[in-house]
Amino acid sequence: MPAQQAAAWGLVNYAVPPAELDAKVDELVDKLATKLPQTVRYTKQQLNWWRDISWHETVGHARDWLALSMLGDEAKDAIRRFLERK
Secondary structure, three states: OOOOHHOOOOOOOOOOOOHHHHHHHHHHHHHHHHHHHHHHHHHHHHHHHHHOOOOOHHHHHHHHHHHOOOHHHHHHHHHHHHHOOO
């Protein structure tokens, strides 16, 4: 599937030419680091942890971690802001 089609269908957030990829990644990283620092920090920790364990252990842990992380004020505020945009 072409990237532009995936973007049009909402399967990806952005489709950019290869020459613009690094700039787009930098832009998104800056936004995430500014808006959700605690979530980004925990996500980095989890990605490092997941890298080192087997898949069957990862799935259960990911489910539990995601459920717990969505209970915090930061996540609730982000969800509220997202819903208010619509």
